[in-house]
Amino acid sequence: MPVRLVEASSPSQVSGTTHGNTLPQPCSLLSVGQAFSGTQNVSSLQKDEAWRVNVRIQGCDLDHGYLCGTMEALNVPMADTPVVTFWEGEIVDTKNYTFFTGKWGATVTGLGIMSRVEDDIKHWTKFPSFPPLLSQVEADGGKSLDLSNYPYVFMRWKEQYFVNVGTDCGLTIAGFYYVCFSCSDGSINGFYYDPNSSPFQKLELKSTNDGRSGFSFSTYELQ
């Protein structure tokens, strides 16, 4: 008889615990060297378009909630080669970073900081794995959440510069991504946020492995 697996419990709201117990645990599939590929839909009112995208994690420092990597966009109409960018990420671990962005704030509207928080909530809510956390996040940005057993990692990724093309290539990297990573299968979903672009451009990636039938991991240590 098939075994009924226990449902993943929603994260506890532990108040007063030391941060050491509540940070997201390291996940093999979100480590240096891991690669992902999929699409980013860049549809606008004029047309429907999607670019193939490859992402590789190049650096990871969990203690400081830091991640970085490269993103390669293929079949970009304006470019004759794939366009590679270098991005840096913030891991929402409630210690280093919370669900509230608080910066990279494009335009400052009349509502000031409040609109940023609303944007944050609006975007996080689009991930199916977020709603169990919503009430706590609305209360305090999620500072008292225990994410150590949550099988998803939330991040913000910001492209910092173009690696192989000039800034005059006609492309913009002014915005950033809200990202949700699934620890069980390494799939990534994201929404690009840029007040000057169409909203909710979706990024969908799966863990890839150089054509292997399975998952492979290298090791690197900075002493």
Added chain:
Amino acid sequence: MPASVASSNPSRPENLIGQLNSAHTSYEAKLKALRDLKNQIIGNRTKKLAFLKLGAVPSVVAILSSSAAAQYGGGDNLEFHESVLVQSAAAIGSFACGLDSGVKAVLDAGAFPILLKLIFHPNEKVADAGARSLKMIYQSKLAPKYDFHQEKDMEFLLSLLNSENENVSSLGASIITHSCQTAMEQQALSEAGVIKRLVALLGGSLIQKDASLESLAAVVKDNPEVASRLVLPENGRELNAVIELMRDKYPRTRLLACTCLINIRNTYVSYLQDSGIKKELILILLELLNDPGQVGDEAPFVLSNLIAEKEGMQQLAFEASIVEKLCENLQKGSFQAKRLQGIFLALADLCSKLECCRDRVLHLKVLNFVTEAFAHDSAEVRAAACIFLKNVSRSVKIAALRAISNVVVDFMAHKSLFVQCGGVKQLVQLSRSMESAVRVNAVWALKNLTFLVDNRCKEEILLELSTSTLTSLLSDPEAPVQEQAFALVRNLVDGTLNSIDYVFGDDGLLLHAVGRQLRNTSKAEVLVQCMYTLSNVASGKEHHKEAVMNQLFPQTGNDKETILVKFLQSSNSQLRTAAVWTIVNLTFPSSPGACGRVTALWNAGIVSQLKCMVNDPCLDVKLQSRTALKQLMMFGDAST
């Protein structure tokens, strides 16, 4: 024939010494010769060495001795003898100043006890000269060790500290600074009431302040109990004097006050929680870095003392722009070796934990100075530059950027940043070293080199390393070396699909080494790398997966419990993780031969073991054992 000018010059060392030694020289002439000698050697190291070689010291000490004796005998020429005492003591002090050979000569000649007697001489000039001279001797590690446990000697010390003469009281402090070494000595000094006296000296003359600051630091250093006697009474009121001296008009006093406070704080951790004072300390040190002299040379070392291992202090220093200031100093140009060493060490401390500091350093483009420093004459400077570089390289971002540096045009022009010990050749050489610590580091570096590189690089490394060296590293007597060697193999088989073939060469030499070690070793760190290697191989084609099965379930022997189950039950979460990934890969749904492997795994009891792991505290293990179970279930229940 005219006599050669040189030999008749009365100021030549030989002549001066001759005059001092001769019984025929008049008193006036001797005094003149003494003065002359003293004036020649003060501040002139070459002259000092020249006179030393000619045996000047015993002559001077002999004169000192006879005048001292004449004094006590009463009699004429008191004034003359006092002048002799002053000049000879000054000369002796000068010989001992900053010159160990001078100190040795002075002590060997028996000057010490004579000088000691002088410091309570009624003539203040004589007392001063004697005290100053002894202070010079006490700067050297050759100075006689003062016995603080002897009651008589402790009383003598206290009498020095209590003296109205600033040279004598500061001598007392100096003796403490240089002779106090053990906790017992610190305790004895504290009990004798020395601290109170030293604190009183903080209100004295410049000489007394400076000597006392150094002395206080020595008495409390690394001794929380003694430090508490300074810190606790009335909330450290006595330390307010030290804090005030942080703002003194003399740079050296400010530096010594900072040093003293930092030592106390490092010893008695709850002191100086006030961030206002912490910030002030940083700003004062920042400003002292500008001093062109010895104070500026020492300031970076004091800064290091303040921030080493303390992320909070490093953050405050960063915010006060200390990184910019230190880099500015590097850019100013050549410095004394000591200052250069200090700057590199302080920068190294700043970059030890904070990414923002490493980032700032990169932006300020000072790494060129690092490469220059590698060629410096001073070994200390070279070592300090190395430590700095190592800490900067800890940057996750830098490591990441290096990986994509073949695409990045500008940023990583600093090829020198990655001092990979001169290349693979040298590393391979070092991996054959007799010393295990060297072998570990060499193989560790080689392992990092095989991280995410293309096959051309892997082949170059393998060619240089050679399979025979690699296999001997895999069975190295030291487990840490084995661990790095297997990690290297793990990296080899990651990457493109055909990389897996590296372990199949020579009849599967490397693969069999992995399997063998899995069965033979008990060291978890080694097992982890072996298991990951097999896991990586198991992500390949059919025949790769089959080969892994053969390693895990050898035909020979009838072990009921396979090693795989043992690893799944390990208390080491990394090993459990690696084992589970192996199973995930072996049962990957799209592979044609999965069915057979699934059956074998069911029969080995893997399924029941995995069922116990669906709520493993390690998230990776929990999630991937569920994935593995799902995959195993897909082929139906094969249990009897």
